Amino acid sequence: MATEADSPDKASAQSMLDELSIVIDQLTRATINDKGIFGCALRACVAKSFEFTSLAHQKPPPPHGFFITATLRGICEDLITFSFLNDLSEVDRVEALHLLMSTNIAEGINAQSAFFKAMRPWQPVVQPPKIEKDTEQRLRVLSAKLGWSGRQAWPTVWYMAKATNLHDLYSYLYSTTSKWVHFSPQILLRMGWGGTLEDVGDHTEWVFSTKNFTQYYVEFNRTYSLFLLLRLFRGPAASLLPDGAAKIIDALESFLNEPLRWPEAVTYEELNIDGPKSFMRILLRAAHESPKENGNDPEPAA
Structure with missing residues (x-):
């Protein structure tokens, strides 16, 4: 069953994103000579996050929201990694990107070579390059500056998330979106719709399709794509925004926080x-926000 999303008209979000697109078009243009490799990569990260958010908010929504949900995981990891790299000097950031890019390409080519050798041995493909022997050691030197001493040369995403206070976000989106890129009986079986609330059992005939839960995927992608974009602009990409864009970001943040309910990973409906009914949700929100309005932070949970 789809979530009973209690949210305002998303056309207003799209209009704000359209307004922001003028800013995005300018800040996502750069040369390495002007902005450096780190600056270019950060701008590419912004473009990716913004374009996915715009796609999720378009009307009518993408017809197959189920298949694009996994993209949120990559956008989340971009946010975490750029937040983590902020603690390095500009020189070290550039070296880290160079080394990570070299490592990624080498891993990809090795996997590609093995696959084509097994499946299409006659097809010429790029052969594994000779990697500099000190690449791993140089990565270890950089990651040590950021407190990493693990077995791998570069920190895990989980470590970077904890180091940047983004571990709750990462745990939630990792758990949720992993179901789209790994085997998940929950995802497969909730694709089945049929029967009625009064008569559901082993005799029920289910119709399985990714089109079931469509509205849920629409709301999930809209909510968390916008959330990640705003965290990016409040974090590692904050310096890229011109002063005039602050009002748009504030308005989008207010829009995001307006609904009484964000889509959950596991819903009451499924x-x-x-x-809880809307009235109870209103009371819960009021009780939570009341200490803030009085200038006092709520006591942390024991």
Whole structure:
């Protein structure tokens, strides 16, 4: 069952994104001579996040939201990595990107070579390059500056998330989107719709399709794509925004926080459980925000 998304008209979000697109068009243009490799990579990260957010908010929404949800994981990891790299000097950031890019390409070519050798041995492909022996050691030197001493040369995403206080976000989106890129009985079986609330059992005939739960995927992608974009602009990409864009970011943030309910990874509906009604959600929000309005932060949970 789709979520009972309690949210305002998303056309207003799209209009704000359209307004922001003018700014994005300018800040995502750069040369390495002018902005350096780190500056270019950060701008590419912004372009990726913004374009996915715009896609998710278009009307009508993308017809197969199920298949694009996994993209959120990559956007989340971009946010975490650029936040993590902020603690390095500009010289070290550039070296880290160079080394990571070389490592990624080498890994890709090695995997590609093995695949084509097994499946299409007659097809010429790029052969594995000779990697400089000190690449791993240079990565270890950089990661040590950021507190990493693990077995791998570069920190895990989980470590980077903890180091940047983004571990709760990463855990949630990793858990959620991993279901799209790994085997998940939950995802497969909730594709089945059929029967009625009063008569569901082993005798029920289910119709399986990724088109079921469509509205859920629409709301999930819209909510968390916008959330990640705003965190990017509040974090590692903050310096890229001109002063005039601050009002748009504030407006988008208000829009994002307006709904009483964000899509959850596991919903009341799919478990056939009655969730809190809108009135109860309003009371819960009011109780949470009341200490803030009085100038006092709520006491942390024990």
